[in-house]
Amino acid sequence: MEQATPSPTFLSMPTHTNCLAKRNIGDWLFALAVIAGTGFAYHRLVHVMDGTDIAILILHALLLIAVGWLWRPFRLFSVTVAALALFSIWLYQGDLTRSIDKETLNGVVKGVFFLKYLLSSQSAISWMSAFIFMATGAYWIGLAARSSFAERTGSALTWWSAVMGTVGLCVRWHESWLLSPETAHIPISSLYEVMVFFCLVTALLYLFYENRYNTRKLGAFILPIISIAAVYMLWLAFNTTAYQIQPLTAPLRSYWMKIHVPANFIGYGGFTIAAMVGVAYLLVFGAETPSPQENRPPLGLRASLAGHLPEPRVLEDIMYKAIAIGFAFFTVATILGALWAAEAWGGYWSWDPKEVAALIVWLNYAVWLHMRLTRNLRGTTLAWWAFVGLFVSVFAFIGVNTFLGGLHSYGNVSGS
């Protein structure tokens, strides 16, 4: 997955002046592949899709092409995910039990190797967690030993964690079909599923910034938080039955879920990255770094970090960009949630604890953006704020369901 073209300048932002003229052959091939895949999916599944499903399929294809064109490494990512997921589906041959050992009259029949250990949903998701932990280690070694090789390894491992997470969710979707067509649903409906989704979205968002800003130093800050999410996800799997595929409750049976939940998690992912970049900023800001003329090793941990990490103004820029993308998507997600609530519960806003928590998160970042954009506030205040914002978001995401209940009961930790 290491195919990012090195940027000529430190900050190479694309210009969108003439979108089509700047496409290379890879872009067109990718678009063609996405269209072909969409056509294939349409051909195979048209009998179970309704109008909104088809609309979402087409939107999804356009979105994939757009992201692939805007961010080229995403092309290889999508193709790899598609290939692995299709391979897994092919291995299943419509029989769920092929992924596990089963006892028959003629003795134990072993599960298909690739399914059992690699590509069934649970295995793929376990691999995602493993890659996340390994990537965290690699980035830390990279930071401690100033090893660019370790950092590149961390980057590759992060890519693979995102690949395996996405494959895991795709295959899980297929498995829910094999289980029973009436149970089938997009795997973003339970707390366990959205934790997986959170891990992979945050990893992808991070990789986007790593690529855009051409620096792998921040992985050491962002991967740990993804690791914590993965640990929580594993805890859920080990201690509750949350990993099981459960049918949807009546209100969740809606196409809105397919867009409301992903938009929300791009939001949470952005806020998470901003918080961790904020931490990096706080560590680095104001540290005494020796000027190049002095030619001496930096004194102290912070100074040593400061010499290694991007300069504060760059960190601050990443922080702003992550909050901006998070805020934009969180706004859309909240609006989509209101539209959905209007259909399912009879009112677009019920002051349900989850809705109120979303409002608080939104207000928090709205004020942050006002402070930065209108007041031109910069520096440690905003970094602290972004960091504290993470706790507000985490509370809105997990805490509300755990402690307060309400209509968003899907994510109840104790529920199985």
Added chain:
Amino acid sequence: MPPSSPSAKFLDELIELLSSMRFAISLLTLLAIASVVGMVIPQNEPPNVYLNRFGQLWDPVFSALGLYSVYSTAWFIAILAFLVLSTTLCIIRQFSPLLREIRSFREHAREASLRGFALSASLAPTLPPEARCQAVTSYLSREGFRLRVNQREGSTLVAAKKGHWGHIGYFLAHGAIVLICLGGLLDGNLLLSMQIHLAGKVPTSGNQLISQIPPSAWLDTRTKGGFRGNVSIPQGQSRDFAVIASGDGILLQRLPFHIELKHFNVEYYANGMPKRYTSDVLITDKETGEKFEPTIEVNKPFKHRGIALYQSAFDDAGSVLHMTMHHFWVGDHPDSQPINAEVGGSIPLGPFSLEFTDFKPVNVESMGGQSKEDRSRNLLGSAAATTEFAKDMNSLGPSFSYRLRNSAGQTQEFINYMQPILFAGRKYLFSGTRSDPQTPFSFARIPLDEDDSASTWFAIRRIFFDPKRHGALVKSYLSSNKPNNEESAAAREGRKLFAENTLAAFTQDGWLGVTHLINTIIPEKKDNPSPEEADSREQMLEDTIILSETVLSALTQEAWKIAREAAGKSTSAMPNEMQELYIRDALAALNQTYFLPFYLQLDSFEHRQATVLQAARSPGKPLVYLGSLFLALGVFAMLYIRERRLFVLLKENEALVAVSSDRKSIDLDETFARHRDGLAAALGARPT
């Protein structure tokens, strides 16, 4: 400016304050804090819940502050109103400056000010002067800039701009806040409380028949405010009003149409979770007589005359239960008799009343559980293959609940399942009971005969709990449990006495009674027994308890024989090991704290359901939706359309390039560098 009067000055300052960023941010913070309070304290619960939680001291304070319904208090609405005011003033103040900003090219910028820009560079073009302007304009157009050329004395200024429409985002996003808040106020409780205060509407307590509800609690169809209320319609019936909860009471909103429930249907997943519920209704418009027959389900509401009907819940609407009552108490009545009842109805029963509370046609419960080891093993492999869904799921069939209420108003609650349920490999009738609705049911498992009937157990129950039949039972026990060697008359009398006493104690108080009995017949010898004496007494107690268990088992066995023979069922029809299990289960079921004088067995039922629809009118919804659209567009425009202004001042031997933006950001440097180099290439120049 002419000197203004003090009051005008005050007004200016007030407007200045209200439209200031500081004020707006304070409001947002207040809003967030109020929301946190409303989120942490559960809203709109019954008053005693709060009294219990916060105590005598704080409850009145919190109540007065409106913390139990934060979002409809005057102060919360005031915050929203101030937010609308502040944002509106802010938009008005920004309107003309931003419009000017969008329109202007600043083509009259002076050379000195351009040189003062943080991002400016001077180029030495090699292109002939007459071609320079052309080269610059074509480069900038190619890069997507809009531009204006200002020929002036000795120089030409090309003023270009891009992304200036991003400022529209400001109006969209901030206008959206105003629209959403206004729409929300329209749909909120504001209009309802205005009607309560202005039109003299009074919420009523709700424990009344509809016909008794005074007109002051009715809202007629002419009122156009927003409301949300429930419409509960039993199968086959029709309703034309919605019940709105207001404070502690209710208001009734008359609807402009009748809703008749034709059919209500629930589909279940294999694990018993409801999958979808649908209401087939007939809607008849009161004015025009138009008829509609929509199917309303979750996520698929129906709208008519601005009122949307949503599927919200379902309820029992008086299902008819046909039951057999098996009497256990002694008296002049048949052993069993049929009775009929409706869910929601009650039957007088001597000093008691029997209230039927619920009926469920489908019960599915997970009877198995996975161990932790299983779970860890299952973490590899597919999630679906290891899902418990539809596995270990036991369909328990229909169930109904009832309460027995005594004259003092105390109740005991029961739940009975209609069909025999397989438990640990054997079939039972399940009946649960509890006296406290907060606690789970404790279940009695009534064992069944080979033909799945519980009649033998009912007969055993009658024999056991009829003191007149104890003598015969004990006699038959003594004759079938003779010791091997000859026993003395005294020993026989002793056994008889023990059996009689144990049986009496058991039927009075279950095992508790037996334990009590044994404690009294083996009295403590002294106030301070020596350890040895205490140990020997312990031993004696234990032995006696085991003995009493054996005796009760044997008595059950005797009662079983008597019951089987009376029913014409041979005792040898049941294999010995089955007999043993049956006797064990029968005794266990006799021991349950199930001291009910009868058992209700459900034979058949007519399921009658009511659908609960939510009727809502939200006149503010178009405003809110328009606002939401503006908000989404505005946020993206503000964050992602970056304004860029680029100036190229062409002089005889120099081209001055300068870039500015309304926001300082790190990529502006990069943009500047790129255009500087691009222009240098276009002009055939190198940066000087």
